[in-house]
Amino acid sequence: MAISNFAEELLARIGPGGVRVGADVDPRHRHDWTVEMPPDGAPLAVVYPRNAEEVSAVLRLCQAHRRPVVVQGGLTGLAGGATPVDGCVVLSMERMRAIEEVDTDAGTMTVQAGVTLQTVQEAADAAGLLFPLDLGARGSCLIGGNLSTNAGGNRVLRYGMMRDLVLGLEVVLADGTVVTSLNKMLKNNAGYDLKHLFIGTEGTLGVVTRAVLRLHPKPRSVCTALCAVADYDAVLRLLRLARERLGGTLSAFEVMWPEVYRRAEAALGRPAPLPHGHGAYVLVEAMGSDQAPDQERFEAILQRSFEDGIVADAVLAQSGEQTAAFWTIRDTCGEFGRIIAPAVGFDVSIPVGRIGEFVTLCQDRLAARWPDAESVYFGHVADGNIHIGVKVAEDPLPVHAIDVVVYEAVQEFHGSVSAEHGIGVLKKEFLPYSVSPEAIALMRTVKAALDPNGILNPGKVVDPVTA
The missing domain is CATH 3.30.70.2740 (Alpha-Beta Plaits)
Structure with missing residues (x-):
């Protein structure tokens, strides 16, 4: 089939409002946040599906003609996982933005993959609940991309990675098969937990179209402190104390080395909350259920850390504005x-x-x-x-x-x-530095089983099995 005929069939299956071809492809689809495709290459088309059925139609067509497919979300990835390859079909999930259900009894939210993280957070908050995943790109990144990369962020210590915040998925396989398992139960051991094949695998094994997200009770208290310590041994001592005394309420433990702390202060153009000259700076946060007793316990832990010679200096947030100011220092470090x-x-x-x-x-x-x-x-x-x-x-x-x-x-x-x-592509060469040859071989076996023709996000994570 000629490329022009292939594009015409895409248009016939999805409709002109959901497909852009050739010169009509928006240049923003040529890259994620950090990696752009080579200038001599281009996507054949970008498709904007509205549901799993349209994703299935595209994948069936691409499978039949061995056309590579690259899925894109909010284009905030930092490893090139969403960067197109020449001649591919880009599946942009940005039109799949429906929140289908918020179940306050089950503590779940069912969403399409194109909903932004911030929209999910706000919908949970409006229902009196919390979706705890939080990233700097919250306003742009999409839930499908968070799933694809097994996103982490600032609250992993308490709530876990994205993998821990998902109960069920709907996925479209490389051949167009739609696998729907929108489980809402926390306990479900009915066979293999197949969702884990698609979380953190960067669109190389299937395309996530819907998800059941796990919500948590909204914290009623937040206690935050910025601490200065002498060295990394003191960081570890403070971490042990915080874990022992705060238990499951400990939600963040962020460490900044002196040089990044100094540069963040300079970038913000205002004095940092604590003076320079210490070995490390630690942002400690706890989320609880009752502000007054939680604050009293938090302050007691800080007092103990001074008495034990762990913390040399500290400032305790007295308002939401001060908490935000502490986090601004931490977030600026990443810029x-x-x-x-x-x-x-x-x-x-x-x-x-x-x-x-x-x-x-x-x-x-x-x-x-x-x-x-x-x-x-x-x-x-x-x-x-x-x-x-x-x-x-x-x-x-x-x-x-x-x-x-x-x-x-x-x-x-x-x-x-x-x-x-x-x-993605940036770390592919270095995957063997962390993963054994046997484990990489198993990854390739799984890839070959689910995507035997290698059309899904080719060149990313691992190469397929070759004859």
């Missing part, structure tokens, strides 16, 4: 474009007890290779996740060489090259 541009960014996980050693090793090895190297470190820490920004004076920036230095250190610490951003 490498403002604080350390041009930089190579990393999203890695390291066993919690060894993160301090890891940061020192990274700094030493970067300095040994590039004496002028600058690097900044911050992260969720209690879940092992560290974000890193690295800048050197070479022009162009030696991205691959920096990648090798950092990921070799991750490998030595038996960490993960991707904590929450996915593999």
